Amino acid sequence: MSADKKTKTGHKKTKAGERLTKIMTDYYVDLHKGANKGKFVVWGAIIIPAELLKGFDSVVFAVPESHAATRAAKALGPMQCEKAEQMSYSMDLCSYARIDIGTAFDGGKGSPTFGLPKPDLLISNNNNCSLLVKWFDVYHREWGTPHFILDVPFCYESQKKKDLNYIIDQYHDLIRILEEMTGEKLDMEKVQEALNYTNEALKHWKRFISFAANRPSGITAFDSFVQMAPILTMRGTPELAEHFKFLADETEERVEAGIFPIPNERYRLLWDNIAPWHQLRKMSSRLAKLGANIVSASYTYCFGSLEGNFDPYHYEGSDPLWALARMQNTTICPTGLGLRCKAMSEAIERIGIDGVVFASNRSCKVYSLMQMDQQKYISEKCGIPTVMIDVDHADVRKYSEENAFLRIEALLESIGARRAGA
């Protein structure tokens, strides 16, 4: 293995990290190129059936949430939020929405990706981010872009057949609309092929995040947060499957070679909520100095997993629309507390977690609302210390580093005291 390239901050970048930068750059370049050539641009929520869009050669897919997260990770969040605030959007709204609205109405200025090409169709759903329907409605109002809203029933248990059929019916509507708007007939074989690529990618994603169980962990959750970008934007592509295979293989090689991100790991933590994009490097470095590693996160293990399961859903070649409807019931937001607790308890046991950091996120009420009850459940059922900190996933102005670290350090001290007393 050749010497690792160092980033500006001195952090060693893995080859998969370098590769990620390249494939994401290629993705945004291809997106803009496609739009310039007259391709049909869809803006979608992160969990809409992206694989279905692969059945149309003329469609390119953009994900405002992922684009906003990228801006926040590049320390551009406040600048773009302020643009929306100057248009009178409240500071209390989700920072992803403010970044996206600020960027979109400023023609992509200040975005390294030049923003996103203007959409021909908006597709939102209400099973992950309930705000997103209203957020996309802004573009519908301002630009007159058609807006397809996918209604996914909330779940407390395994998906009911009538709910599954209800989602499939909506997919048929979506296909009809796409065929009418693009003038192209859906190619279901391409959808099936796309599902196979996603399936392959999720298999390797699972391999990658499972290196958290190694002692010391082979990964940090911060690495996995960053590597999530193509799951959101490139589902159903061979590039995604290849990249996650490369990522998992490289991680396996590093673990076998004894290369660990936090070699002196003394505390193994789990993170609950969306990544604090503006703090990734800062938080991981400060934790590393304390011998602590956030090894896993509900945000990263929820992708591809259904209804409180830790393992990803495995597509076995059945009807693509049926499989895509099943995949709407991912583990975190569209599920009740019981299923969320089930998935987290399993992660804690499998990975070997010492403590949980519940990050109450000012921007994401859907993710945060039940955290207090989940914290109580996990503390009692798993018998490990937990802590609640305040964050905002993309607006650094609503985050206090010292306040957060006081609580995290107190959590580490509690873990230490329990070990000493054990």
Place this chain on the structure above:
Amino acid sequence: MRALAPGELEHSRECGLTKVLTVGVDSGSNTTKVAVMRNGTIIGSGVTFTGYSAEKSWKRLLEDVLSDLGVDMSSVGRIVSTGYGRNVVGIADKAITEITCHAAGAHFLDSSIRSIIDVGGQDSKFIALDGNGRVENFAMNDKCAAGTGRFLEVMARALEVDLDKFGEISLQSENPARISSLCTVFAESEVVSLISKGESRENIIAGIHEAIASRITSMINRVGVRCPVLMAGGVAKNIGVVKALERELGADIKVLETAQVNGAIGAAVLAAAIEG
């Protein structure tokens, strides 16, 4: 607390115990506190405003406390720092959060204590202890000044009343005013409005204390109160807040003379426990 007896330190030195003192430094947002311990006894402590330079404050305070004891830094062994400025105390052997330090301080002073309410300059905390004095759970205020010492400072300024007199004045109230806003700035506007309507200072101050107590009680209920309860931090000196909290919680609250230096005492106790 007691001063060193004449010849006590010299005797220790003759026995080969040169570094006989352990020190806790609590560098808080508003005030800095120091506690000095010897042979399991707290022998000195002090409080000063943190001001612009946290480093200068703790150094000067420590020198003063040691000087009052008739000793200097050469007698100091282990030092533990705590508080928001815990990482600026460069000579500390260890930085420990005030959550753990308050627990250690409370357990050292009264081993029956099972929970602590700490209301300081910029935050408020509730800490539940297990039977061995270890932190079992805790909760803190979120990013808001309501329910903290800063809230009281702002209100004292609006009412032109010395903060030290707040507690006693509020006890004279017969009909506390209602302060409904959770935001310090909005609450200040409410207070100004009450003043203009001719509401008495006693009733306004009592209303402020009830608002703080209500806010802190919400935080306490996230963890669940356990008796006996100790109150620590500078706001514990305000009898009005203590009484309002007792009413809200339906439980007695112990306030020791050492309330404001409880975190520093805990730091000194933990310093004494450092091995090597």
